[in-house]
Amino acid sequence: MKNPILAVASSGGHWQQLLLLSEAFDDLSPVFVTTKDELLRQSGKTNGFVVEDCNRNQPLRVVRCLLQCARIVLSLRPKVILSTGAAPGLICIAFGRMIGAKTIWIDSFANVEQLSMSGKLARFLCNRWVTQWEHLSSGSGPSFHGALL
Numbered sequence: 001m002k003n004p005i006l007a008v009a010s011s012g013g014h015w016q017q018l019l020l021l022s023e024a025f026d027d028l029s030p031v032f033v034t035t036k037d038e039l040l041r042q043s044g045k046t047n048g049f050v051v052e053d054c055n056r057n058q059p060l061r062v063v064r065c066l067l068q069c070a071r072i073v074l075s076l077r078p079k080v081i082l083s084t085g086a087a088p089g090l091i092c093i094a095f096g097r098m099i100g101a102k103t104i105w106i107d108s109f110a111n112v113e114q115l116s117m118s119g120k121l122a123r124f125l126c127n128r129w130v131t132q133w134e135h136l137s138s139g140s141g142p143s144f145h146g147a148l149l
Contacts (some may be wrong), residue, residue, distance in 0.1 A: 005030040006078035006096070008089040010053060014108055015039050017084045017148045021106070031076060033069070035088060051088050056117070062087070070095050077101075083122075084108060084148075090118045093125050104128040107142060109149045115142065 007030045009018035015034055022030060032048035034040060040048045051068040054061035065088050073081070073095035081096035082104040083089025093103045105122035107115050109132045119142070123129050129142040137144035 004028055004079040006033060006073065006076060006081045006092060006101075007031070008033040008081065008083040008092045010034065010086045010088055011036045011039055014085040014089070015043075017106070017109060018082075019043055020148045021082070021084065031072075031078065033072060033088065033092060054087050056087075066091055073099065073101075080104065082106070085116055086118045090121055090125070093122065097125055102127050104130065105142075106130045106148075107132065107136075109133075109147055111136075 005025055005028050007018055007022055009015045011034065029047060032040060032045045033051055035051060035053035037050045049072050052061050052065040054065045069088060069091040073092055077099055078101055080102045081093050083093055084106045085108045093105060096103050103126045105119065105126040107119035111119060112133060115131065115136060131137050131142040131144055132147040134144045136142065
């Protein structure tokens with residue numbers, strides 16, 4: 001099984017949480033996608049890609065990130081795409097759904113009061129939609145299974 005898991009996270013807390021989670025599937029040789037080359041090096045992840053960091057206020061960066069994520073997802077064709085956020089993770093998940101990948105969104109631990117914007121959009125794209133705060137979960141909202149931190 002080649003590259004069954006694509007694990008995507010922007011820098012900062014998103015990346016730190018993804019690294020904690022990745023211990024559960026490291027034996028499956030996941031491919032990582034992040035927004036800073038030094039994050040891959042510092043964590044010892046040799047199987048990975050760097051994409052443009054972006055958000056809704058940076059339309060040109062969004063376009064570059066879309067193209068980069070499309071190339072990665074369409075060439076690797078992972079079975080599962082998992083993201084802890086933010087925009088690049090959501091973009092990879094969208095392309096993953098197009099190829100039939102199972103998709104999982106775990107909203108950042110930092111979003112205590114409400115879900116992130118990407119987390120709110122993930123509801124429409126993901127097979128599993130998860131929050132790390134029990135009070136943000138509901139029957140129609142994201143599920144809660146514990147926190148990474």
